[in-house]
Amino acid sequence: MTETVRLGFTGDVMFGRLVNERQQHRPPHAVWGSMRETLQSLDGLFVNLECCLSTRGEQWQLTYRPFHFRADPAWAIPALQDVGVTWVTLGNNHVLDYGEVALEDTFDALEESQIPYAGAGRTEANAWEPSHVRVAGLDVALVAFTDNTPEYAADGESPGTARVPITLDDDAVLERVGSALDSAREADPDLLVASLHWGPNMREYPPQEFQDFAHWLVDHGVDILHGHSAHVFQGVEVYDGSVILYDTGDFVDDYSVDETLRNDRSFLFEIRVSADGELRELRCHPTEIDTFAVHHAPSAVAKWCRDRLQERSSSFGTRFERAGDGLHVDVAAS
Template sequence: MPTLGFTGDVMLGRKVNERQQTRRPDELWGDLTERLASLDGLVCNLECCLSTRGQRWTETHRPFHFRADPEWAIPALEAVGVDGVTLANNHVLDFGAVALRDTIDALDDAGIARVGAGRDVDEALDPLAFSAGDCRVAVVGFTDNTPEYAADPDTPGTARVECDPDDADTRSMVRDALGRADALDPDLLVASLHWGPNMVAHPDERYREFGRWLVDEGVDVVHGHSAHVFQGVDVRDGAPILYDTGDFVDDYAVDETLRNDRSFSFELSVTADGDPTELRLHPVNLEYCRVETADSAVAAWCRERMRERSADFDTTFRRDDSDLLVDID
């Protein structure tokens, strides 16, 4: 039975980029390297561009600019077998179109599938696809962040929508992407979304409605990220909605209440036909510029917060050692 991993934001710029110049690529993942590499598929949000070129975006105010050297970043992604990344986020154009193109080229040359941004809006809407054992997986990617980074017919950028099922343009773009994914005849269809505000532990109702609408449109898994903290898990008609998978690698300052340095590796078991059967949440701790398995105290904190944040959805968890499990009917 294949198992797919989903992580939150993997930000490889700034101090992470500096430190990795003198570390092995796999040191980024700490003691999780073997665990992640053993998964049959792995998808993450790549919260930076992969380039050493370009100029900082100055057309609108940007407080942070993230980029990593692909010479080490690609081997780091390969070290844990990352199959696909979403580029639909608010940092992929931090160093302009040339750095986005370098990112696309570096990923393509490495055979790492990408989604959610492109040389134009048509490419940004194209799904990524890979095989996890006998299960064929397709992923579409969108963001509602940073309107100035949106692609159009002549300009590179992100697949940007309003996360509102009542918005006609959103319905049109999302259904276009879903139709392209369906044409690949996947067993499992994933929507990876960089949505909503930062440092919010519970999704607003508009995002709950949008996630449920995606499931009604045929999506089997909603993979959310952007808030920097994990949010609750919902299961609708057998489809897990991960409203936010939090952060996974970064150099960020830590909020001592919300604890953006704590999250999970979200691991979904599916049948060969793509039916989700079990979701495992493995607690992790974000050390400065790397990630590792959470110790017992951090793991307990993560489990308690996840139960609290999922209470609105009546999600039932059971315990397996340090992990939480959700049985999916």
Template structure:
């Protein structure tokens, strides 16, 4: 059997999602996508909230939104979906300051869900998430260029923060350190999960392309981008897919009628038993009622057309299989 690993955009379980989940089944947040998630061999998400009931809202700098979810339901929900790795390098892991970040890490550890991108110090934040998926050794490193005030340092908790736009060597040295750590365990598949760029932007800047291609040349097998709240195009470089932005997977956000941030995909990567990517399959999804669902035919058609258009500038073309787009990565 070909190992298949799923990747999602932002999973935000706070605010109205948290409120609704207190009155419905633990796995209701996954809607009718749950069976598809559970059928995967592995699942990697960007967790866009903290898992805690403690802490106070960050007020040291202006932050308009603060996201946290009650771990009593949120952790079992992640377990029901089969989440293996949570990327934590994003602009919400300190929304309720250090206590809630520590709770999040503790709850994930207790559940056996690996995480990367945030920690008690920058040293911990740089540690890759190492998991075994279908007999593959998979490593995920996680970075963000959002919210520099949330950055960890040698003495303070926070994120693995980088500046992608400045080529002064510091960013690449920091990233290379995390990549080197991942190789210490003889990794079969190496993923870089990047929370980068501004919201509601449909195209990545040139600097992201340069950085993404550099990561591939450094040995990364897939770039798992997120942050924009809308999906962006996909580039393939040396056989590795660069998903510049996976969009949103589940949240309670207001929907832009033109950009349709409620529409997106579950990205399913097929790999060989040696860990070589062979195919990326995009299953259309949409958010409704603070839950993720299989996209309607109309929404799926819209997402396929938009993904084709946004990927065309990279020379990327897709096949079609039912409602899904298929991107072959071999030959």
């Protein structure tokens, strides 16, 4: 086993619409832009896959949906493999955008390429099953769920997401999430990761109930909380030796850009872990989306990202130090 294991976490990886169109005319790896080598250098990479992988299906019409995301697996799977994506969460509000047939295609494509996933499944029980991956000798267990889009929830034998409200006031919620955590811990993993697609869009700060829920998850064994959904990155908290990434923002997409919140800017969040599973360090590498690909942020943009992350993390007492164009937190000392 290597002495230090480097795990990367990103927000939305949305390969549909204009990204999908552009990728028909360039190699699969082009979507990673100038971040490609950095991503390839990681021991593990964990992303929110914010689309289905299929060329089939019809746009969801049962309820109003303003956006529908679908990518061709012929290039999307090679792109994921190119940077060694270790695992994806499908627990989000876009996996059923093209119906059950496209969701089934997504399961098939990931399984055939041996990319584990969680957060959605062919049945309700499947959707709530944890994943287990081995990264440079570390056993990592992952659970994933969302509070978005109730109509996409798996139900009985129907495919869909692991959907649950974010609250500590409902015993049924705590029992369901607690059961998933118990199942993930049965194999005695070195690390337990919870990936949550939670909350509304374009919010710079998590509400208090999300902070309370995050602490509850850590108190029940979660080492890393991987949040996403807001389209803008939120603050980072080190709580009881665990790392809480309240929202990791957007990583690759074609979304319209808010000129104030700058949802085209975020980070690759790299967590360095010891050989025995102790979290040692968090490094935040600034990124920017351009030409439907992700790139290392230029210096002025990197400063903007650093300033915003420090501001949004200040209420958690997180103390960053400069590391290159990014930021660094000594988790073990926090």
